[in-house]
Amino acid sequence: MLKVYDIDVQSRLLLGTARYPSPSILAEAVRRSKTEIVTVSLRRETSGGKSGGAFFELIRDLGVRVLPNTAGCHSVKEAVLTAKMARDVFRTDWIKLEVIGHHDTLQPDVFGLVEAARILTGEGFKVFPYTTDDLVVAERLLEAGCRVLMPWCAPIGSAMGPVNPTALKSFRAHFPDVPLIVDAGIGRPSHAAEVMERGYDAVLLNTAVAGAGDPAAMAEAFALAIAAGRLAHKAVPLEPRDMAVPSTPVIGKAVFS
Amino acid sequence: MRILVKGAGVAGLTVAWQLYRHGFDVTIHERAEKVGQGASGFAGGMLAPWCERESAEEPVLTLGRLAADWWEAALPGHVQRRGTLVVAGGRDAGELDRFARRTSGWEWLDEQAIAALEPNLAGRFRKALFFRQEAHLDPRKALSALTAGLEEARMRFLFGPGDGAAHHDRVVDCTGAARIGHVPNLRGVRGEMLRLETSDISLSRPVRLLHPRHPIYIVPRERNHFMVGATMIESDDAGPITARSLMELLNAAYALHPAFGEARLVDTGAGIRPAYPDNLPQVTEEGDTLHVNGLYRHGFLLAPAMAGEVARRLLAGHAQPERMAS
Numbered sequence: 001m002l003k004v005y006d007i008d009v010q011s012r013l014l015l016g017t018a019r020y021p022s023p024s025i026l027a028e029a030v031r032r033s034k035t036e037i038v039t040v041s042l043r044r045e046t047s048g049g050k051s052g053g054a055f056f057e058l059i060r061d062l063g064v065r066v067l068p069n070t071a072g073c074h075s076v077k078e079a080v081l082t083a084k085m086a087r088d089v090f091r092t093d094w095i096k097l098e099v100i101g102h103h104d105t106l107q108p109d110v111f112g113l114v115e116a117a118r119i120l121t122g123e124g125f126k127v128f129p130y131t132t133d134d135l136v137v138a139e140r141l142l143e144a145g146c147r148v149l150m151p152w153c154a155p156i157g158s159a160m161g162p163v164n165p166t167a168l169k170s171f172r173a174h175f176p177d178v179p180l181i182v183d184a185g186i187g188r189p190s191h192a193a194e195v196m197e198r199g200y201d202a203v204l205l206n207t208a209v210a211g212a213g214d215p216a217a218m219a220e221a222f223a224l225a226i227a228a229g230r231l232a233h234k235a236v237p238l239e240p241r242d243m244a245v246p247s248t249p250v251i252g253k254a255v256f257s
Numbered sequence: 258m259r260i261l262v263k264g265a266g267v268a269g270l271t272v273a274w275q276l277y278r279h280g281f282d283v284t285i286h287e288r289a290e291k292v293g294q295g296a297s298g299f300a301g302g303m304l305a306p307w308c309e310r311e312s313a314e315e316p317v318l319t320l321g322r323l324a325a326d327w328w329e330a331a332l333p334g335h336v337q338r339r340g341t342l343v344v345a346g347g348r349d350a351g352e353l354d355r356f357a358r359r360t361s362g363w364e365w366l367d368e369q370a371i372a373a374l375e376p377n378l379a380g381r382f383r384k385a386l387f388f389r390q391e392a393h394l395d396p397r398k399a400l401s402a403l404t405a406g407l408e409e410a411r412m413r414f415l416f417g418p419g420d421g422a423a424h425h426d427r428v429v430d431c432t433g434a435a436r437i438g439h440v441p442n443l444r445g446v447r448g449e450m451l452r453l454e455t456s457d458i459s460l461s462r463p464v465r466l467l468h469p470r471h472p473i474y475i476v477p478r479e480r481n482h483f484m485v486g487a488t489m490i491e492s493d494d495a496g497p498i499t500a501r502s503l504m505e506l507l508n509a510a511y512a513l514h515p516a517f518g519e520a521r522l523v524d525t526g527a528g529i530r531p532a533y534p535d536n537l538p539q540v541t542e543e544g545d546t547l548h549v550n551g552l553y554r555h556g557f558l559l560a561p562a563m564a565g566e567v568a569r570r571l572l573a574g575h576a577q578p579e580r581m582a583s
Contacts, residue, residue, distance in 0.1 A: 054444030055491035
């Protein structure tokens with residue numbers, strides 16, 4: 001069981017809600033993935049309509065916990081404002097904090113991220129920071145009051161999978177007791193299985209599911225891969241070697257070569 | 258049998274036209290001052306069901322492939338059957354492969370074939386997808402022409418507040434986004450667009466520029482005008498276009514061809530597309546009212562099929578047309 005901010009969840013898959021072909025397909029993907037947490041981005045005009053956001057009604061009707069996010073925010077002020085709006089709309093103190101530093105790569109502005117995290121935790125938010133795999137930044141985020149870390153494994157939406165396994169390994173080793181959720185860069189279920197095998201606690205996905213030919217089937221495929229990766233981690237996988245090792249014992253053979 | 262059609266956007270006018278053709282006596286009531294004041298007036302007017310199938314479900318293709326013929330029959334000369342060109346920038350070439358995997362009815366074009374089709378795009382893209390069977394029309398001209406045709410046929414138009422006091426037997430509600438909040442699960446999807454004017458470049462057909470974040474289309478119109486659209490935002494806020502959306506649409510137009518950098522920005526617009534959770538339209542019945550709604554971003558593409566469905570239901574419901582079918 002995964003525990004984030006004192007909440008127990010069974011599913012180790014967190015699913016984004018953007019860019020599905022339709023809300024019906026999103027709902028089907030949520031159902032088949034068995035996810036218990038979905039992230040939703042809040043744009044200012046989204047909440048400006050007369051019906052108070054029919055899309056948000058649909059999200060609330062999914063019956064899962066909502067983790068609002070500050071996707072697309074490029075400054076501390078904007079992120080803090082969006083987090084407060086999200087708290088009102090979804091009545092939750094959870095916030096997935098994104099402060100984007102670079103328009104093209106969507107790389108987090110880690111300085112702004114730490115500052116915004118400090119402000120928001122000070123106001124009672126439970127912050128899930130989207131960060132890089134930089135250890136020092138991660139330490140600062142913990143100092144700022146974050147109890148979960150969400151490092152990328154590749155740029156958002158890039159579908160490249162883990163581009164720096166060494167960094168992911170040392171990140172996990174450095175923070176053995178902090179829930180670590182890989183956020184961004186996962187393209188395929190095998191990528192998700194890989195980070196889970198490496199001991200990460202959960203995976204957050206959006207584009208890899210929403211952009212698939214059959215999003216609902218892909219959501220289920222990810223759920224299976226994440227469960228398999230988690231099971232493999234607990235089962236303690238082998239470490240790679242640079243030479244062959246016979247899988248059949250050779251004791252008793254007449255001649256050793 | 259007298260029919261009151263509420264709403265004079267693409268759905269209402271298409272339904273009115275279809276019912277008039279079946280011999281019904283039709284009155285059209287529109288709350289606004291004139292026709293096409295909702296989302297229809299901001300539409301791209303692309304009759305592109307093969308391209309739309311990239312993210313839409315199968316009915317959009319099966320119903321939408323009949324649209325070009327319907328419009329051509331209703332408004333001869335309005336439909337341009339020149340296909341759709343789909344391109345992607347160098348870094349986004351993978352998007353083109355993905356688009357191809359999810360659609361049908363296309364052929365690959367190389368640089369030379371692109372240049373032959375759209376000389377102004379020569380040398381700008383190494384490959385493209387060409388959807389030969391697709392068509393487009395100018396939405397505002399089409400709506401005006403349908404209105405003129407209906408008026409000529411002595412169908413009545415009522416404008417302004419009220420609900421059209423004329424006596425009627427059945428109502429067809431085509432008021433689209435105005436029903437949001439009254440119909441469960443109907444939501445608004447905001448779309449923003451802009452119009453550019455330049456004589457430095459010409460295009461013969463709609464061009465879609467794929468981009469992982471902001472896919473856009475540019476539809477050539479008469480008099481060196483180009484319609485650039487459209488954003489897709491989960492909201493029923495009908496306020497003016499945001500600076501961010503304007504910037505993104507203009508960026509994409511500039512990426513398609515730098516000549517758009519010198520174009521004049523003629524106007525911008527934002528419309529609310531009504532949509533059901535599966536983003537497919539529906540005809541529903543409630544008392545003596547038929548509702549056509551949920552046309553989403555497929556108004557011109559799917560309104561003809563919905564109009565056909567409305568006519569079938571009214572004819573099947575023992576309704577005798579007032580006049581002989583013309």
